[in-house]
Amino acid sequence: METERRRRRKDCRGSGAEGWSSGAKSSKRVKSEQKRDGESEEGLIPLNSWAQLLMERGSDPHSGGSEGQAQAVWVWRCDTVRLLLTPEQEELLWRVGDAVAKLINMENYRRRRLFFDGKGIDKSWKSAWKRRETDYVEIYRLLGSMNFHEVTRAVSEQWRSFAELLKARKKGKLGPWQIVHPPGYRKRGGERLPIIYVRFDNYKVDLQKKMLRLGYWNVELRFKGKPRWLVKPGAEQGRLTITYDPVKKRWYAKIAVKVTLQIERNPKSTLKAGVDLGREILAAAAVEDGTAFLYRGGPLKADYYYFERKISAVDRTHSDPKSEEMDRAILREERRRLYDKMRRRREQAFANLAAHLARTLKALNVSIVFIGYPRGIAHDAPGKGNSNSWSYWKLITRMSVTLENYGIALFTVPENGTSKTCARHGCEVVRMPRGLVKCPRGHVMHADVNAALNILARGARLLKCEAEAPDRLRVFSFTPTPSGIVEAKKRIRKTITLHSRRGNRWRARYAPSLYL
Numbered sequence: 272m273e274t275e276r277r278r279r280r281k282d283c284r285g286s287g288a289e290g291w292s293s294g295a296k297s298s299k300r301v302k303s304e305q306k307r308d309g310e311s312e313e314g315l316i317p318l319n320s321w322a323q324l325l326m327e328r329g330s331d332p333h334s335g336g337s338e339g340q341a342q343a344v345w346v347w348r349c350d351t352v353r354l355l356l357t358p359e360q361e362e363l364l365w366r367v368g369d370a371v372a373k374l375i376n377m378e379n380y381r382r383r384r385l386f387f388d389g390k391g392i393d394k395s396w397k398s399a400w401k402r403r404e405t406d407y408v409e410i411y412r413l414l415g416s417m418n419f420h421e422v423t424r425a426v427s428e429q430w431r432s433f434a435e436l437l438k439a440r441k442k443g444k445l446g447p448w449q450i451v452h453p454p455g456y457r458k459r460g461g462e463r464l465p466i467i468y469v470r471f472d473n474y475k476v477d478l479q480k481k482m483l484r485l486g487y488w489n490v491e492l493r494f495k496g497k498p499r500w501l502v503k504p505g506a507e508q509g510r511l512t513i514t515y516d517p518v519k520k521r522w523y524a525k526i527a528v529k530v531t532l533q534i535e536r537n538p539k540s541t542l543k544a545g546v547d548l549g550r551e552i553l554a555a556a557a558v559e560d561g562t563a564f565l566y567r568g569g570p571l572k573a574d575y576y577y578f579e580r581k582i583s584a585v586d587r588t589h590s591d592p593k594s595e596e597m598d599r600a601i602l603r604e605e606r607r608r609l610y611d612k613m614r615r616r617r618e619q620a621f622a623n624l625a626a627h628l629a630r631t632l633k634a635l636n637v638s639i640v641f642i643g644y645p646r647g648i649a650h651d652a653p654g655k656g657n658s659n660s661w662s663y664w665k666l667i668t669r670m671s672v673t674l675e676n677y678g679i680a681l682f683t684v685p686e687n688g689t690s691k692t693c694a695r696h697g698c699e700v701v702r703m704p705r706g707l708v709k710c711p712r713g714h715v716m717h718a719d720v721n722a723a724l725n726i727l728a729r730g731a732r733l734l735k736c737e738a739e740a741p742d743r744l745r746v747f748s749f750t751p752t753p754s755g756i757v758e759a760k761k762r763i764r765k766t767i768t769l770h771s772r773r774g775n776r777w778r779a780r781y782a783p784s785l786y787l
């Protein structure tokens with residue numbers, strides 16, 4: 272569970288999208304981690320700060336005191352802006368960025384050798400710092416002591432998280448899909464990929480003039496884009512990371528920002544919701560008050576197959592013995608571009624889904640969400656039928672951050688068996704075509720909504736609070752796409768039409784009144 276938190280942080284850092292999750296430094300946090308270790312035996316894992324806060328306060332959110340009181344947590348977020356550089360500035364960034372990549376590679380080489388020789392894991396930043404006047408003296412001069420220090424810290428963070436993953440694997444807490452590697456080299460296609468770390472106190476952001484001032488190198492870089500978090504009152508800047516995107520051929524600056532999130536709510540009137548993730552239905556959410564949402568995975572899946580076809584066409588040309596080496600380089604570039612585009616489109620659709628869900632749940636006064644952690648699907652092997660392209664973990668991470676922004680707590684709950692029993696009667700259900708399930712007591716409901724209700728009930732039980740089972744359900748259907756959320760045009764009919772022909776496609780509609 273600790274690993275999952277780590278993993279999430281690593282995930283966030285890798286994508287740089289929404290930034291890092293809340294740091295864990297205070298002694299209070301440590302205490303709660305011990306407690307959470309105990310809790311995780313039962314399977315309830317807090318995924319964001321509001322969930323952690325809830326667990327620290329005691330299991331019953333209704334008795335947690337503070338009625339109508341404001342609550343606050345601080346979290347790390349990340350603002351990404353695009354840099355607009357003069358040729359001289361770009362030259363400087365290449366030079367510095369390459370030196371940092373070289374330093375990271377040399378350090379990782381040294382630490383990897385120690386590790387593979389069985390001499391343990393070097394997690395310290397001091398071991399790299401000590402070599403500043405000897406092995407790395409040229410790089411040290413180029414970066415300055417503040418930024419050199421920041422690089423050594425970044426390297427040590429990677430190794431620390433590697434050590435934690437190893438520990439978790441020993442305890443058997445990792446899934447089979449989680450592969451643990453020691454930190455590798457910053458390279459792409461045989462060349463070093465530049466990266467620059469700037470310590471929090473060595474740069475300034477001018478939001479009016481849109482200028483980023485780097486202290487040690489004494490340059491002012493123009494940027495484009497609106498920082499979302501830096502403008503919040505009380506925001507504090509953290510590490511600045513400058514990277515080069517070889518696909519877009521652009522430079523980006525990622526500014527870590529520490530912000531305080533606040534909520535004010537009456538804990539007595541808040542609701543809970545359950546979310547189930549799947550393949551046909553990307554996410555199904557059910558709220559205590561009987562509202563349910565379906566987010567269809569169709570367009571995303573179509574996107575995946577479209578790009579897969581294009582990529583395999585590129586691969587075929589690439590492996591053709593007649594193609595020239597020059598062409599091959601172009602093809603490799605094209606392949607990278609396609610993968611990149613596919614990833615971006617998927618992440619954008621996830622972001623839209625998460626934002627839509629968070630907004631809707633907030634409007635319904637939901638404060639706690641339980642999400643079924645999908646085991647067994649899409650984790651085994653990336654491939655056609657069972658495609659990793661869904662990357663549930665990415666979706667869950669995105670949801671936890673977005674819900675956190677809206678003041679909603681998110682927990683994961685093991686979802687095993689939640690699709691097999693009736694949420695209302697607890698008896699075993701029979702699967703029917705078109706994603707429906709039939710209860711032996713004589714009613715039919717949507718399989719994913721049923722699972723979401725079961726997850727809601729299980730989560731509430733684990734959190735030791737009550738969840739109300741709704742008598743009737745109103746189901747709304749949406750389709751997340753990279754450009755936004757498309758709402759189903761027609762309200763769902765009262766009667767069930769299993770197969771209605773519309774255009775060339777067979778579609779199923781689900782009746783709300785079927786949940787009896």
Ligand SMILES: [Zn+2]
Binds near residue numbers: 697698711714
């Ligand atoms: Zn039933």
